[in-house]
Amino acid sequence: MAVQSQIYAGAFADPVFEAQSVFRTLMDCFARPGTIGRLASAASPPSPLGRASGAVALTLCDHDTPVWLSPALSKSAVPQWIAFHTGAGMAEAKDEARFGFVETGGTVPGFDQFALGTQEYPDRSTTLVIEVEALKGGQPLVARGPGIKNEIVVAPKGLPDVFLDFWTANRAIFPRGVDLILTARDAVLCLPRTTRLAIEE
Amino acid sequence: MYVAVKGGEAAIANAHRLLADRRRGERSLPSITIEQVVEQLGLAVDRVMAEASLYDRALAALAVRQARGDMIEAIFILRAYRTTLPRFGYAEPIDTANMKIERRVSATYKDLPGGQLLGPTFDYTHRLLDPSLLGDEPVEEVALKEPSEPVMRVSDILDGEGLIEGDGEMPEGHVAGDLTREPMEFPMARDLRLQALARGDEGFLLALAYSTQRGYGRTHPFVGEIRIGEVEVELELPELGFAVSLGVIRVTECQMVSQFKGSAKQPPQFTRGYGLVFGQSERKAMSMSLVDRALRTDEFSEDIVAPAQDQEFVISHADNVQATGFVEHLKLPHYVDFQAELDLVRRMRREYETAHGGEDGMKEAAE
Amino acid sequence: MDATPEQAPPAPAAERREGMRLLARATLAELSAAWEAIAGKPEVAPVRGPETGLVMVRGRIGGGGDPFNLGEATVSRATVRLSTGEIGHGQLLGTDKERARLAAVLDALFQNDAHRPAVEALHRRVAGRLEAEDRRKAEETAATRVDFFTMVRGED
Numbered sequence: 183m184a185v186q187s188q189i190y191a192g193a194f195a196d197p198v199f200e201a202q203s204v205f206r207t208l209m210d211c212f213a214r215p216g217t218i219g220r221l222a223s224a225a226s227p228p229s230p231l232g233r234a235s236g237a238v239a240l241t242l243c244d245h246d247t248p249v250w251l252s253p254a255l256s257k258s259a260v261p262q263w264i265a266f267h268t269g270a271g272m273a274e275a276k277d278e279a280r281f282g283f284v285e286t287g288g289t290v291p292g293f294d295q296f297a298l299g300t301q302e303y304p305d306r307s308t309t310l311v312i313e314v315e316a317l318k319g320g321q322p323l324v325a326r327g328p329g330i331k332n333e334i335v336v337a338p339k340g341l342p343d344v345f346l347d348f349w350t351a352n353r354a355i356f357p358r359g360v361d362l363i364l365t366a367r368d369a370v371l372c373l374p375r376t377t378r379l380a381i382e383e
Numbered sequence: 384m385y386v387a388v389k390g391g392e393a394a395i396a397n398a399h400r401l402l403a404d405r406r407r408g409e410r411s412l413p414s415i416t417i418e419q420v421v422e423q424l425g426l427a428v429d430r431v432m433a434e435a436s437l438y439d440r441a442l443a444a445l446a447v448r449q450a451r452g453d454m455i456e457a458i459f460i461l462r463a464y465r466t467t468l469p470r471f472g473y474a475e476p477i478d479t480a481n482m483k484i485e486r487r488v489s490a491t492y493k494d495l496p497g498g499q500l501l502g503p504t505f506d507y508t509h510r511l512l513d514p515s516l517l518g519d520e521p522v523e524e525v526a527l528k529e530p531s532e533p534v535m536r537v538s539d540i541l542d543g544e545g546l547i548e549g550d551g552e553m554p555e556g557h558v559a560g561d562l563t564r565e566p567m568e569f570p571m572a573r574d575l576r577l578q579a580l581a582r583g584d585e586g587f588l589l590a591l592a593y594s595t596q597r598g599y600g601r602t603h604p605f606v607g608e609i610r611i612g613e614v615e616v617e618l619e620l621p622e623l624g625f626a627v628s629l630g631v632i633r634v635t636e637c638q639m640v641s642q643f644k645g646s647a648k649q650p651p652q653f654t655r656g657y658g659l660v661f662g663q664s665e666r667k668a669m670s671m672s673l674v675d676r677a678l679r680t681d682e683f684s685e686d687i688v689a690p691a692q693d694q695e696f697v698i699s700h701a702d703n704v705q706a707t708g709f710v711e712h713l714k715l716p717h718y719v720d721f722q723a724e725l726d727l728v729r730r731m732r733r734e735y736e737t738a739h740g741g742e743d744g745m746k747e748a749a750e
Numbered sequence: 751m752d753a754t755p756e757q758a759p760p761a762p763a764a765e766r767r768e769g770m771r772l773l774a775r776a777t778l779a780e781l782s783a784a785w786e787a788i789a790g791k792p793e794v795a796p797v798r799g800p801e802t803g804l805v806m807v808r809g810r811i812g813g814g815g816d817p818f819n820l821g822e823a824t825v826s827r828a829t830v831r832l833s834t835g836e837i838g839h840g841q842l843l844g845t846d847k848e849r850a851r852l853a854a855v856l857d858a859l860f861q862n863d864a865h866r867p868a869v870e871a872l873h874r875r876v877a878g879r880l881e882a883e884d885r886r887k888a889e890e891t892a893a894t895r896v897d898f899f900t901m902v903r904g905e906d
Contacts, residue, residue, distance in 0.1 A: 189622065190797045190829065190837055245470045246564060265621045266829075267798065269471060436821035438807065439844060469803040471825055471841075476808040476817040483884060485891055493898055501894040526893035527886075536813065551811030559817045561806065573811060574818035581809075581820050615771075616823060618805055620839060625763055628771035629805065629825055630843035636813060659809045661821055 188259040192226035193267040194240055204241040208363070211372035216325040216334040218317050224368045228259035230285040232313040234365035236263075242309070243281055245269035250279035250296070250308070252288040282310045286366075290342050293352045293360045304357040307375075311363045315340030317371045327377040335382060338364050338371060349379050406451050420444035429633075429662025430454060434703060435461035436563075436582035438632050438661050455584075455703050462704050475617040475626050479636045479659070480536055482612040486663075489537050490606040491640060497534030502611060503663075537608035538638050538655065547640065547653040569695045576678055576698060577671075581660055583701030585667045591691040592673035600677045600689030604656070607638040609665050635660045639672035644683050654683065769860050769869065772876040773853040774842040780879075781852035784872040788865060793833035794855050800828035800840075800847035826850035836861040 194200035200223035211219040227236030243249055249264055250273045260283075261272050273279035277297045284290055296308035314320075320339030323346070326332075341364075352359040352375060359375035373379075407414065421428055421444045431443040435458045443461055450456035486502025489495055501507075541547035553559075553574060560575040571579075580588065595602055613631040620627055637658035645651030656676025658668035677691040690696055700706060773781070785791075804822040811818055827841035828851040838858025840850040856872065859865035 190831065193798070245472055262622065269469070271621070433821070437804075438821060438823035442824065442845065465804060465822060468824070469801075470822075471803040471805050471827065473806045473819070474808055474823075476810045477820075479809070479813050483887065485887065486894075499896040500891050501896065502891055503894075525890050527889040528893035528895070530888040530892040531895075538813065550813055550815030553811070553816040557816065559808065559819055561819050563806075563819075563822075574816065577809070577811065577818045578820065616805070616807055616843065618825070618841065620841070622829075623763070623766075623839065625767055627767055627839075627841065628774055629823075629841055630774050632807065632823060632843070634809075634820075638813065655812055657812050659813075659820060661807075 188228040189262045189266055192228070192236065192263065194223055194225065194237075197240070200237075201241045204237050208238065208241065208370065208372065211363075211370055212361070212374050213329050215327065215329050215373055215377040216336045216371065219370050219372075221368050221370060228263050230254055230258060230288075231260045231263075231283065232286065232365055232367065234368050234370055235283055235285075235311050235313050238311050238363055238365065238370070239264050239270075239281070239283065240267055243268040243270040245271075247280035248273035248278055250276050250282040252284045254285055254288055255283055276308070279308050282308050284310070284312045286313045286315060286340065288313075290345070290348070292344075293348045294355075296360050298355060298358040298360065300358065304359075307358065307360055309361045309363065311365060312341075313365045314338045315366065317364060317366045317369055322382040323379045324382050325373070325377050325379055327374075329374075330377070336371060336373075336379075338366075346379060346381065349373070353378055406449070415448060417441055417444045417448065420447055426663060427452070427454065429664050430585060430667070431457045431461055433661040433664055433667060434458045434582055434584060435465065436661075437461050437465045455707050459704050459707065472618055474629070475619065477614040477616060477632075477634065479610065479614060479634065482610055482614050482634075482636075483631075484534050484610055484612040485633075486611040486665075487534055487608065488606070489608045491537060491608075492540065495535065495537060495540065496532055498531070500534070534610070536638075538640075541607070541640070541653060545650075545652065548644075548655055551655075551657065567698065569698075570681070571694055571698060573675075573679065576694060577657065577659070577675060579698045579701055580658075580671045580674055583671070584703035584706070585664070585670065587701055587703070587706075588670035588674055589666060591677070591697060592670035594689065595673055595677050595691045600692045601642075602654075602656070602673065602676050603642040604673055604676065605640045606669065607640040607655070609635070609637050609668065611635045611663050611665065633662055635662065635664050635668040637665065637668035637672040639669065639676060641676045654679070766857070766860060769873050770839070770841075770853075770857055772873045772880075773840060773856055775880055776849070776853065776872065776876045778846065778849050778852070780872065780876060781849060781856065784856060784868065785852055788859065788868055790864075792859075792862075794858075795831045795833070796828070796851075797831050797837065798827075798829040800826060800851040800854075802826045802845045802847060828854040830854045830858055832858045832862065834862055 203222045207219040207221055211217055221234055221237050223237060224233040225236030225240050226233065243264060247270050249270045251260060264270050276282065276291065276295045279297060282296055290312060293310070296310065297306060299305060299307035316339040318337055318339065320337045320341065322335050322337040325334050325336050356375060361375055362373040364371045364373070421440050424447065427447050428440055428443045431446055431454060432438050432440065435443065442464065446457035446461040449460060484500060486504060487497060487500045489499065538547060551573065553572065557572070560572060562575060562578050611633065613633050615631050616629045617626040618629055619625070639656040639658070641654045641656060643651045643653050654676065656672035658672035658675065660668045660671065674691055674697060678694050678697060680687050680692050685692065687693055803825055805825045807820045807823050808817045809820040810816065823843055824845050825841060825843055826845055826847045826849065828847070829837065829839050830851065831837050836858040838854040838856070840853030840857055842850055842853060856869050860869040
């Protein structure tokens with residue numbers, strides 16, 4: 183019963199309007215990379231999936247989007263929770279996933295292990311949802327690119343040291359590549375593949 | 384110069400009101416109900432479901448009523464509606480061997496287990512207009528008879544002797560494609576072709592099927608079996624770990640037995656075409672099975688010599704929603720495009736007249 | 751019933767599965783009457799839906815070969831939780847969300863020992879009706895079976 187209640191509980195109370203509101207925030211944040219968006223609706227997914235990551239899953243995943251979960255998330259009630267509330271099944275391999283989720287402190291795999299799309303269909307790539315300790319207070323990075331006037335400084339806290347290398351490699355294969363949603367508590371910060379990041383000098 | 388124009392709002396609104404009026408028709412007559420359409424125009428409903436690729440009798444009947452009986456318009460409306468709904472999953476494949484049979488005939492065997500069951504067929508009617516249907520005369524009660532033996536699959540009879548190819552296997556590890564999710568690409572695998580044919584226009588497929596009989600890609604077909612009846616639709620529920628029944632749907636299945644083939648590795652045997660359609664529609668199922676067989680040129684190393692064998696031609700033009708969209712868009716304003724064409728033809732005329740100016744001038748002068 | 755052997759669930763699940771099959775075929779009137787007749791009704795809270803969506807119906811090439819996608823069907827479904835803790839799922843063809851919700855409620859009640867007999871009575875009622883309908887249709891079809899006879903021809 184305990185596992186069962188975890189699976190069936192914690193979704194949006196008003197699925198249509200709450201998903202629309204989260205979608206709007208995500209869209210705005212992808213249009214303005216580096217800005218922090220606070221989600222008006224949050225989910226209460228089974229641990230260790232965070233509230234904002236859960237809301238992203240409820241909003242974006244559906245029957246046609248296989249999901250990859252980190253080892254810790256796979257072992258929890260999260261796969262069944264996502265399957266029940268969104269209809270999404272688990273991807274057998276990272277490069278078959280349309281969405282990938284990593285919990286706070288979980289190992290972030292190299293981005294090139296995920297689906298990167300093709301030259302003809304660059305949209306057929308994975309969107310990674312990575313939860314971090316905080317969206318501020320980490321190593322400051324200067325972000326430039328479409329949707330950013332001049333530049334903006336982002337400083338997510340708790341990303342692996344290799345993050346910048348991963349991101350630079352991802353940027354280099356444009357138009358292919360993954361898109362990134364960083365989450366912490368009830369907030370999100372989006373980095374589309376068009377955004378260039380560099381250490382602040 | 385590009386000039387944007389606006390207008391017609393009032394005209395469109397009034398046209399829609401006029402459409403609603405004409406749809407309702409003479410007010411002294413009772414309005415037709417959805418239930419009446421479902422019950423009394425059931426085969427129109429079936430065609431709309433099949434070609435809209437959405438099984439829902441009530442919604443298909445609504446579409447028929449809304450479209451004033453224009454089938455392609457009804458199909459279009461229902462196809463558009465399906466795009467507003469989320470996908471819950473892929474059902475388990477239906478089991479047509481376990482169909483609750485309402486009609487079953489075979490043209491290849493007279494005496495076969497289960498027999499020839501005619502069901503509610505138009506065959507053997509004299510196609511004479513029936514004046515009794517002008518009114519509302521009472522209809523005779525149907526005859527009843529004790530069902531005898533179970534109905535066997537005709538392909539299994541031939542298969543028992545090894546004289547016919549198997550049901551149809553895709554290469555190892557092949558995942559059934561879905562036209563509603565992936566863009567079309569050619570060459571297209573047989574599973575995807577069947578999906579496209581199942582929702583293809585009945586008239587188009589009928590014409591292609593007819594063309595194969597007239598020699599354009601001949602396959603020497605026989606109806607092995609046509610069966611119509613209800614099958615259960617089951618969906619696996621991940622939260623329960625087993626499949627549950629959602630109810631039953633009526634389908635029509637046609638097994639077409641065709642010309643034999645053999646190779647160095649395989650003795651000669653009959654080949655097959657397959658048709659499966661939502662609702663009761665054996666003309667469509669038969670046409671589909673003939674076209675399915677005709678399109679299997681690669682499997683049997685047949686030369687593509689006729690339209691029905693050309694998968695890009697057949698599949699790209701079978702969908703009547705696509706076809707009607709592209710043909711009918713021509714009536715929408717093309718004022719600017721046409722203006723450009725007009726300018727071009729005027730310029731060409733001027734150039735022509737300049738080049739031929741001398742001659743024309745002399746002729747005119749002479750006259 | 752129509753269970754395919756390789757996917758038949760273990761015994762208790764098999765009963766629930768068969769019950770769900772019958773609930774999917776029950777009319778709104780049958781479902782409402784069964785729910786009305788429940789004594790000491792628990793509270794019902796929605797977990798998911800009721801909602802209408804699509805299921806892709808699949809066929810098999812040649813009838814028994816590899817699967818292909820035939821076309822979609824409308825499906826309505828609901829998941830509910832009873833105040834007594836049971837979770838019930840209802841899913842059926844068509845757009846009738848109230849039928850799906852009631853089917854979910856009755857599936858949940860089926861798992862509750864106190865209410866199970868009432869749901870089983872509904873199962874029997876629906877099964878009886880379906881059996882009669884199927885039998886009638888089979889008899890109608892059987893009456894259209896062709897009895898061939900051979901004409902005697904020639905001298906002898």
